[in-house]
Amino acid sequence: MTGSEASPTFRLAYVPGVMPAKWVRIWNERLPDVPLDLMQVAAADASGVLRRGEADAAIVRLPVDRSYFHAIPLYTETTVVVVPKDHLVTAAEEVSLNDLADEVVLHPLDDVLGWERPPGLPAFERPATTADAIELVAAGVGVLVVPQSLARLHHRRDLTYRPVVDAPQSGVALSWPEEATTDLVEDFIGVVRGRTVNSTRGRSRPQQPEAEPVRKRSDAAGARRQPAAGGTAGRKARGGSDTAKAGRRGRPRRRS
Template sequence: MTGSEASPSFKLAYVPGVTPAKWVRIWNERLPDVPLTLVAVSVAEAFDVLREGGADAGFVRLPVDRTDLSAIPLYTETTVVVVPKDHVVAAVDQVSTDDLADDIVLHPLDDTLGWERLPGQPAIERPATTEDAVDLVAAGIGVLVVPQSLARLHHRKDLTYRPVTDAPESRVALSWPEEKTTDLVEDFIGIVRGRTVNSTRGRAPAPAPAEPKAKAKRPETGGGGARRKPAAGKATGRNPRSGGSGGAKGTKRGKPRRGRS
């Protein structure tokens, strides 16, 4: 074993926007004796938390440094632009980055999209966090392009969002320190990948005991076992109608012959 007993509990980190509730519920059903603790982390600190043992595994945003961390990409998010409800963008179903050319596009320091070239007009300074940027959007200072999960996380009644068709996308992955791939980590990988209880890697059930083989019937023999049923038409034992032994054939009886005169 790689050390499942070394960790009596399982710590799961997650970055903003990720909702791990479904996987936590399945974990609690399958491993009720191993408590799972959630650790909320920022995008910037997520990898250090994993490396320093602050969590056994975590939901992070790609890219991941594969030098010492393993990762399984899970899904790609839709990218949206957050705008006030009275903004012109609110009247359409989706936009392109060119449609934002005249807007101030806020670029928070914790941005997760990795822009090569930010669309629109730059702000005077970058907001510290996505949450701060949302507040600026509500104040009418600019718009914000983010993964849809972050738009939902920081939802406000006076704001709305629309998909941006050609913006970079954010991908979410499950990551953990490669050298600490414990049995519990394997269990969680199985849950995230949708494996059933019987197929979860690292927790395969013990093989079922083989069924006992049926005893072969002993062939019927003339001695030591059950008596063989005689073949039809053959006599056994003493013939009650003759005085000879069971092996001799009896004489056929008929009318006595008369002597010649």
């Protein structure tokens, strides 16, 4: 493992739709002396950015090349269909792929769901990007099936979305080159996995000085603290004898 000194900053790439703000906040609280540089990259470009060493790690969409990259799955997204607000789909809380059989389902070139052919009717041509596909949905050309985070990213007031219960899903993971597992990468793994600051994994922390052992009291000292033989007990005994005598002295005499 290479030391963290090789990277004075931690460079984190992330794909569209991912919201790393919570992890960045925790990082800044724990490692205020190590800046975290964020860079957004297209989903298809994330692996290339890591291979070229332009980022130390990336939050990507699965799958990744496991022969080269480590990957820690973080969560799986809900898949939704984006439609105009007055579309018939909006009458239901959720839909299935069969409900889209008669719809023109757009298939952008940067699709992240990994299917060869979406359900429904194919569009005349494939939009170049998800953003372009959103514009076509707003124009009434078709509908779009995407991870929910992308639907939120490209939110428009005239569009809405509904979950698609049986559609492919997109998994999100933290990934980095296997041969570049630095101390800073280990630190960020601890952040996303919810490890505490004092976790034994990740960057080594300075050890706290050990408390001085409590000195055992010697027998002599203990003996000095013990009450002398007959001390308290003797006083109680004498007190009891005096009380008895006082009781006898106070007893009235019988008259003859």
